[in-house]
Amino acid sequence: MLNQVVEVIEAKRRFAITSHIRPDGDSLGSSLGLFWLLRALDKDAEVIMRDPVPHAYRRLPGAEQVRVTPRVDRQYDAVFVIECSDITRPGLLDLEKQFVVNIDHHSTTALFGDINWIDSTASAVGEMIYNLCKALGVRVTREIAECVYTALITDTGSFHYSNTSERTFKVASELVRAGVKPAKVSQAVFANYPWSKIELLGEVLSTVRRDPSGRVAWLAQTLEMQERTHASDEDGDGFVNYPMGCGDVEACAFFKETAPGTYRVSLRSKCDVNVARIAERFGGGGHRNAAGCTFQGTWEEAERQLVAQLVEAVENRGANGNGGGTNAGAGGAGERREAPPAPERQGVERDARP
Numbered sequence: 001m002l003n004q005v006v007e008v009i010e011a012k013r014r015f016a017i018t019s020h021i022r023p024d025g026d027s028l029g030s031s032l033g034l035f036w037l038l039r040a041l042d043k044d045a046e047v048i049m050r051d052p053v054p055h056a057y058r059r060l061p062g063a064e065q066v067r068v069t070p071r072v073d074r075q076y077d078a079v080f081v082i083e084c085s086d087i088t089r090p091g092l093l094d095l096e097k098q099f100v101v102n103i104d105h106h107s108t109t110a111l112f113g114d115i116n117w118i119d120s121t122a123s124a125v126g127e128m129i130y131n132l133c134k135a136l137g138v139r140v141t142r143e144i145a146e147c148v149y150t151a152l153i154t155d156t157g158s159f160h161y162s163n164t165s166e167r168t169f170k171v172a173s174e175l176v177r178a179g180v181k182p183a184k185v186s187q188a189v190f191a192n193y194p195w196s197k198i199e200l201l202g203e204v205l206s207t208v209r210r211d212p213s214g215r216v217a218w219l220a221q222t223l224e225m226q227e228r229t230h231a232s233d234e235d236g237d238g239f240v241n242y243p244m245g246c247g248d249v250e251a252c253a254f255f256k257e258t259a260p261g262t263y264r265v266s267l268r269s270k271c272d273v274n275v276a277r278i279a280e281r282f283g284g285g286g287h288r289n290a291a292g293c294t295f296q297g298t299w300e301e302a303e304r305q306l307v308a309q310l311v312e313a314v315e316n317r318g319a320n321g322n323g324g325g326t327n328a329g330a331g332g333a334g335e336r337r338e339a340p341p342a343p344e345r346q347g348v349e350r351d352a353r354p
């Protein structure tokens with residue numbers, strides 16, 4: 001709970017902050033926001049991550065100080081673990097030997113910390129870091145504000161997604177008051193891509209397909225495409241959102257081949273279609289409208305199994321507890337685990353492109 005987090009910060013002095021592998025805008029923005037908050041209190045703090053800071057977030061204040069390490073190799077008074085579903089998500093060895101403070105806004109997170117502060121009403125963990133500033137009486141500096149603002153705009157899809165609330169705008173407005181230049185941050189995060197990403201997008205978009213109903217779409221990125229376009233591992237980030245721009249599409253999967261026989265799957269949906277449920281069945285997780293998992297197997301199996309589940313989720317939306325009024329998906333008993341057969345290949349339309 002928040003008051004326990006406040007107590008730990010006030011009582012201790014040597015902290016580390018970490019988040020999940022392949023960090024995104026909320027994990028990095030919130031981690032660095034907390035880093036600047038702790039520095040404002042004259043505490044020892046460092047951000048440690050298993051994976052390097054992606055290109056889009058290198059301009060965040062403090063990004064260059066993130067220490068990339070496979071192991072928690074120092075002893076801290078406490079380690080903050082930001083937006084992780086379980087203690088293995090940071091991918092850091094020996095993390096469990098530390099005093100762990102779990103801070104997350106996923107309602108499905110495991111309570112793996114010695115302290116657990118979970119607020120599933122927060123649009124991003126960044127919003128929680130802002131609240132923590134207020135609770136500790138720390139002035140929101142420009143550094144804190146830029147980091148937290150980045151967390152907000154990435155996790156809400158620039159205030160497009162259903163987790164965007166009145167409070168999100170209130171916090172965003174306070175951050176602008178503290179010195180954030182919205183256009184500058186958006187430019188750094190959303191309009192700063194390398195050309196390789198544009199070329200890769202061209203290849204990946206040419207794979208897009210949809211089911212006969214037109215409500216489920218999917219697209220894929222192979223290792224070959226990545227090599228051909230000299231793309232980095234992060235260049236495919238966000239590609240899952242393109243088919244969602246079509247009014248008919250209610251759910252989408254993006255399959256990214258990361259090694260032969262291994263696919264990182266990103267799932268997105270609209271309204272009450274719950275893709276977190278689907279990701280959880282494959283060992284992943286996330287929110288109702290944005291989730292992910294890793295699939296081991298052939299491309300045909302990955303496509304057949306995931307697409308069938310998406311088709312089922314869209315057909316049964318609102319039934320079987322697949323709906324729900326919250327943004328975060330919650331696991332539930334009594335859900336159907338067997339998927340209907342995948343749509344026939346020849347029945348799958350290719351999206352017409354101009």
Ligand code: 5GP
Nearest residue numbers: 085266267284285286287290291292293294
């Ligand atoms: P993305 O598709 O952008 O990689 O992930 C979307 C969201 O799904 C993330 O913000 C995170 O909440 C969740 N997510 C993605 N992959 C995983 C996974 O492997 N495990 C869990 N627990 N959550 C994931």
Ligand code: MN
Nearest residue numbers: 026083125155
């Ligand atoms: Mn988040």
